[in-house]
Amino acid sequence: MNAPDRYEKFVVPEHLLKVEVRKDTKVADAATFVIQREDHTVGNLVRMQLLEDKDIMFAGYKIPHPLQYQLLIKVQTNGSKTPQRAVQSAIGSLEEELRDIREKFLADVARFGSGEESMLA
Amino acid sequence: MSSRAAPKRTPQVSVRKIEPDFCEFVLSDTDPSVANALRRVMLSEVPTLAIDLVEIEVNTTVLNDEFIAHRLGLIPLVSQRVWDFTGAYDTNDDDENALMDIVFQMDVKCTGDDTLDVTSNDLQLDPSFPDIHPVAYSTGPQDAQAEKGVLLVKLRKGQHLKLKAIARKGIGKDHAKWQPVATVAFQYMPDIRINHALMDTLSEEQKLQWIQSSPNPVFRLNPVTAQVEVVDAEAYRYDGEVIAKAKALGKEGLVNITPRQDMFIFRVEGTGAMATQQIVVAAIDVLLRKLDTLQQSLASADAAMDMDGL
Numbered sequence: 001m002n003a004p005d006r007y008e009k010f011v012v013p014e015h016l017l018k019v020e021v022r023k024d025t026k027v028a029d030a031a032t033f034v035i036q037r038e039d040h041t042v043g044n045l046v047r048m049q050l051l052e053d054k055d056i057m058f059a060g061y062k063i064p065h066p067l068q069y070q071l072l073i074k075v076q077t078n079g080s081k082t083p084q085r086a087v088q089s090a091i092g093s094l095e096e097e098l099r100d101i102r103e104k105f106l107a108d109v110a111r112f113g114s115g116e117e118s119m120l121a
Numbered sequence: 122m123s124s125r126a127a128p129k130r131t132p133q134v135s136v137r138k139i140e141p142d143f144c145e146f147v148l149s150d151t152d153p154s155v156a157n158a159l160r161r162v163m164l165s166e167v168p169t170l171a172i173d174l175v176e177i178e179v180n181t182t183v184l185n186d187e188f189i190a191h192r193l194g195l196i197p198l199v200s201q202r203v204w205d206f207t208g209a210y211d212t213n214d215d216d217e218n219a220l221m222d223i224v225f226q227m228d229v230k231c232t233g234d235d236t237l238d239v240t241s242n243d244l245q246l247d248p249s250f251p252d253i254h255p256v257a258y259s260t261g262p263q264d265a266q267a268e269k270g271v272l273l274v275k276l277r278k279g280q281h282l283k284l285k286a287i288a289r290k291g292i293g294k295d296h297a298k299w300q301p302v303a304t305v306a307f308q309y310m311p312d313i314r315i316n317h318a319l320m321d322t323l324s325e326e327q328k329l330q331w332i333q334s335s336p337n338p339v340f341r342l343n344p345v346t347a348q349v350e351v352v353d354a355e356a357y358r359y360d361g362e363v364i365a366k367a368k369a370l371g372k373e374g375l376v377n378i379t380p381r382q383d384m385f386i387f388r389v390e391g392t393g394a395m396a397t398q399q400i401v402v403a404a405i406d407v408l409l410r411k412l413d414t415l416q417q418s419l420a421s422a423d424a425a426m427d428m429d430g431l
Contacts, residue, residue: 006295011210019418035415041161042411048154084423091416095409097130097155101148102405104134108146109398112139 009069012036030076031083038071046073049090055080144397149384156307156385163305163404165293169200169394172286179283182274193286194298196241196271197256197392206290223247223288231276239282240270256393301400303390309380311357319375320349327370334366
């Protein structure tokens, strides 16, 4: 009856930004990133990558309500870089890693030589 | 800002088995969050094609319209060309010629005295997209050799089904009919450490008893050295039987088993919509695109902040 439309899960509404950065008003070098229409896939991925960074004092994520399709990532750094920079570099390393996995997967699949060419050039 | 954020991981991939509908590979030297993101994307965010809208003209079958529409939606369509299409919710501001709809027709009437099966083979393909068809599709005379297709409904004499079915691109998050996989799961590789000092206090018969307590063949007794050794660590199902048996024998700590946090065995079962190795690659691509969108949004949020003088 009053369930949200299914597309609400993955279509960012026009009046909202994909990512909003809220600086913490009480804690130095801390910020909350409000990401629209993302879930645990990205939340946990980015959080775990942030925790690998030695300049990070705190990194956590939450999905405040299952019917509000937004993700909150909270980050505090030791001051040597801004939280934005930390998240950007975390995403950068993840992208690098995924490209590496993609390349290695394709290389290993080629060993099987099933003859079927990948349609994803 | 110039320093690397973290020590870089160098993930390894080893493919074990590739069949049209099944793929097994080992992903190692990475984090569980990466493995889980990959699994989640394969399940719900790799796009495929599926029937989304059905216009029913005549339906005198025993099933109601929405029942048939639902069944049509669940038929996997061969989606090699999914990347040429635009989904109903994708942004395509400038492209007026974006491909969206694939139109199938169906018109089946039972005239004989026997029951007539209506299957996915009765769908007439869209002439513009002859390569987009249901899985196991075949036309012409239905002999024993031919693929049977997916059964939709059975007709008796005089019953008639006529409809138009429109397929579109979509993702599993919207509806499970767009999932490219039947199942995708990863298993943590177990790290099995046998306490050999304690093991030596067991008699050979006790050792055999202990080995037998595992429901899957994980251990064996080496006939030469009379030592217990691991033959197949992966066969361990985290059932805890061997640990319970060790306790029952009064030898707690005989074996220590922990799931490794850096080695994952992936098993992907496809529906036939895409080859399984393509699903894996597509999932990585979708995840990369997702991260790229975030990176760009962050950069623009950054620029906005600089303008405010923050």
